[in-house]
Amino acid sequence: MMNNNLQLKLAIKAFLIWLALSLAGFFWGEHLIKVLTPFYGEVIEQIDSNYQTHVFINNEAEKKVVLAATALRAIPIVADKSLPAGRTIESNGTVLHALVPLVILLTVILVFPLQNFKQRIFLAVLTMPAILFVSALTVPLQLLGNLEVGYMNAVAKYGYTKDAPWALEWMLLTEGGGRWLIPVLTGIGCGGVARKLFVD
Amino acid sequence: MDFHTLRFVVVAAILYGVFHWAYHQVPDTTLRTVIYPNLIGHSAAKVINTMTPERKVRVKDNTISSNKAVLNIVRGCDGSGVWFMLMAAILGFGAKFKHLLVGVVLGTIAVYSINQVRIVGLYYLIEWNRNYFPMVHTYFAPTLIIFLIAAFFLWWTRWSMQDSNQER
Numbered sequence: 001m002m003n004n005n006l007q008l009k010l011a012i013k014a015f016l017i018w019l020a021l022s023l024a025g026f027f028w029g030e031h032l033i034k035v036l037t038p039f040y041g042e043v044i045e046q047i048d049s050n051y052q053t054h055v056f057i058n059n060e061a062e063k064k065v066v067l068a069a070t071a072l073r074a075i076p077i078v079a080d081k082s083l084p085a086g087r088t089i090e091s092n093g094t095v096l097h098a099l100v101p102l103v104i105l106l107t108v109i110l111v112f113p114l115q116n117f118k119q120r121i122f123l124a125v126l127t128m129p130a131i132l133f134v135s136a137l138t139v140p141l142q143l144l145g146n147l148e149v150g151y152m153n154a155v156a157k158y159g160y161t162k163d164a165p166w167a168l169e170w171m172l173l174t175e176g177g178g179r180w181l182i183p184v185l186t187g188i189g190c191g192g193v194a195r196k197l198f199v200d
Numbered sequence: 201m202d203f204h205t206l207r208f209v210v211v212a213a214i215l216y217g218v219f220h221w222a223y224h225q226v227p228d229t230t231l232r233t234v235i236y237p238n239l240i241g242h243s244a245a246k247v248i249n250t251m252t253p254e255r256k257v258r259v260k261d262n263t264i265s266s267n268k269a270v271l272n273i274v275r276g277c278d279g280s281g282v283w284f285m286l287m288a289a290i291l292g293f294g295a296k297f298k299h300l301l302v303g304v305v306l307g308t309i310a311v312y313s314i315n316q317v318r319i320v321g322l323y324y325l326i327e328w329n330r331n332y333f334p335m336v337h338t339y340f341a342p343t344l345i346i347f348l349i350a351a352f353f354l355w356w357t358r359w360s361m362q363d364s365n366q367e368r
Contacts, residue, residue, distance in 0.1 A: 011351050014347060014350070018343060018347045022339070025339075026335070026339065094334065094338060096339040099339065100338070104343055104346055173217070176220055176275075176281045177216075177281020177282060177285055178216065180281065180285060180346050181213070181216050181285050184350070185212060188205065192205035192206070196202055
């Protein structure tokens, strides 16, 4: 049973790790997101084969992850209007926004209480797939969801209504707090697997 | 992963989805004109006006404003996401009913208090320098709140387990 002293130590450790990761993310996180941009593009193309994507970070003062999606075929908007093939549309989200799930995931992984060195090593090995898993479920779908918001607005402008596509529903779920829950549960899941596989 | 951890992850994820769905059944107008001013706006304005009476902060629907700053409370900025997370975790943990009740009540108070501090803090931040608002609002505040709520959850689970062991 964990006593109060250990609990306090764990809380202080968690706070310091959160602080260190947050500051590191704030100052250098752009480099990590830059490395992940081709992955974001790949995920988007796997989800929606209507586009060829280019994901990059802009050069403005507020750094943003930008999705430039080029339609590979005409995409219907309403009955007699469509986005022509070859037309590029854009959506974006800030780099800091993209970093939030990763800061949470890494905090959980680094704080997760383990019993031996083997468990720690295994959890470290799981970190990279966990980063990719969490990234795939958050940023690409946010960018795709923002594109869908554009379509929904266009449909409304022409006086029609359209059911929200799943990418938009998912974006709403993650933006409402799901992008915090996903890394927390992923981190706990990874820690649980490490503990189960390498028992003392 | 042991069964208890797996069950916790699955139940918490499902409950979060259910809470999210229910929340999105509430119309924007109800949130903007009824829930946000009465539950968040007026108490935040009271805190600001007590600490700094010269601000003369007003509340209209989901907007907290003074001559120096305007802050809009929109869907998602009400602490709901964090509350859903915490409630999903508490309910998914599988504690006894008495412990569950304590977790739900204290957890709700904790999330509400933290969010009110965030709202008041963001108001003063906008007033001081609105350039810092995006950074604090989208990056530092959410992760700090998750950390605080995780600390609460850790305390609650330990208390629940210790209390259960003592009763045996």
